[in-house]
Amino acid sequence: MAAAGTSGFQAMKACLAVTFALLSFSHAFAQSRKTENLVVIVLDGMRWQEVFEGADSALINKPQFTRNKDRIKSRYWNDDAKKRREKLMPFFWNTVAAQGVVYGNRNFGNTADVTNPFRLTYPGFSEMLTGFADPAISSNRLVTSKSQNVLEFINRQNAYQGKVAVFATSDLFPFLLDRANSKLYINADSDSLAFLSKEFQLLNEMQRLSNKPTTERPDLLTYFAAREYVKAYKPKVLYLALGETDAFAHQGNYDQYLETAKAEDQMISELWTLMQSMPQYKDKTTLIVTCDHGRGNQIKEQWIGHGAQIKDSGEIWIAAMGPDIKASGEAKNKGQLYQAQLAATMAAILGFDFQPETHKAMEPIRSLILK
Template sequence: MKQVLISLLLIIALHTTAQQKTENVIVITLDGFRWQEVFGGADSILINHDKFTEDKKGLQEKFWAATTDERRKKLLPFFWNTIAQQGQLYGNRWHNNFVNNANPYWFSYPGYNEIFTGIPDTAVNSNDKRWNKNENVLEFINKQKGFENKVVAFTSWDVFPWILHEERSKVYVNSAFERIGFQSPTFNLLNEMQMTAPRFLGDGVRPDLLTFYIAKEYLKTYKPRVLYIGFDETDDFAHGGKYDMYLHSAYMVDQLIADLWGWLQIDPHYKNKTTILITTDHGRGDAKKEQWTSHGAKIPDAGQIWMAVMGPDTEAKGELKTKGQLYQKQIASTIASFLGFTFKSAKTVAEPVSDMLSK
């Protein structure tokens, strides 16, 4: 009887694996992008604010509309015309659908650590360039058969080599204005563009547009199995109190994701075999209190985040309007689960979001 039970469980496991279609995963983050804009579009207070919006008329013409549904479609058309039809969006707190940081700090390094390690580590409590002691899911996947040297990260912020511990993990991480170590006419051009691009956010942050096209060219040329793209401008413009640039940056990233998804659907290596997961590292403060420029443990709402996912193993539920609570720490295991792996490290990691793999 015991042997029969073991055989039955094996058959079920093999059947489940056979049914799973995802062979590649793309993870994308928009640093410090609020759930309020994801689900509500342009904020009525901020878009009309003398201090935070320089060109009110221009911004209103581009992003304002009478209803929430119209506003969010204007700001994030790919999210609301494609992901909302084919995937899932979590974190609309107006429907009591909650997604939160589990770490208590509510800023970048702790957030990215939580995303990729599944551990809200209280020892990770600064943005300093220190090697992350926790094993991350990209590192874990990079060790699996068939994924060796097929896991890469391209990020605008220059702290990611430390967050993802590039030295130990052997995951290729290209960040900020780091030169691309691959030779081709396109890569050479992108290197030239990096060297001459205006560093309007300082030496530590590459323009998101450049980060995207470097990542896309690598994707087209080398066909990685797991790709992470970390965008940064939304956070920097928010810290600068530039709501107009914050919205324009978010809109641009939405268009870039649409471009990427469109390309994935025509490339035989990725078509119908790729899951995309999009999220943020932390939230921001309330517009009414003029705290939207800030985040951190002392800023209410800054631990409130969101997630979006779409792929061949994800049921098209659209915007989740049911009461629920998810945490950022669940993302790492979810990434691994899409590829048929159970992410384990020296510390206990959070369980995956099972509803994302419910098709």
């Protein structure tokens, strides 16, 4: 009995030591953090293969996927993978990676994955923002999520109330974020901008007249709406979800998939440059760039799709830079990260501990919350 009691006491001491260490870690970060603003940008269905290796020659050379091979090769091809990826995403590699960190290059055994088994858009965004694989979100059907999300949580904190804004190309966000109850500002898909300035009214008119290249509004309109909102209302948290990389991939249009990735890299660059010119954001903002799911690759024809039957479509990537993130560049060490960690990471970057009332969220990515 004495031995069992001693063992139990030692276990309790160990548990208390771990708890104290975690509390000390959180306290140290809260005291030292410089980040006051957070920007999260998601490129829907953007494969890690193009992010880390640039344009895929196997897809370029398949006429059913690449309509104008010569143009695509002239714009995006180089025999050197590092040069190829910089051609495709120059801001991502020359600024985000150079000043921050990028995870998910599986060639080095550095892996990032979704935990939901569905490998679809709604489950992916749900996992990212709630911190767990919600079994109630198993498809892209537009059902209202009952699980607390991190953006709603942040919007309830002092100094962040009414300062969290979501701009999305997809129509799923009002359901995922429960617009009726969350009190978040959400502008998604066909939503108009209920502001009187000439810039917002022009965007409304452009949206009304636009010829949608996919089933949703063009990413360009989502981007400009977010940019004008930043200029006018200066949110402390901006979540921007772009969708055309996924849409053009589903069409099997590799030309436009690459062109869209390049255009969105430029959008991120210009948004970041704008924000760094504004006193509220300069040197006080952390940027996260990621995706909601991957795409097929082992069977090349499966690059157009994703889902439970395409195992490698659960492979993602995560990048971040900001004043509290060590500039370590491309992660080349073996390691495993999960999409579900992003929710708690977003909160922790701002100094908050995301503990949802509805479920248990996965712990944050520690390397992103303390240098």
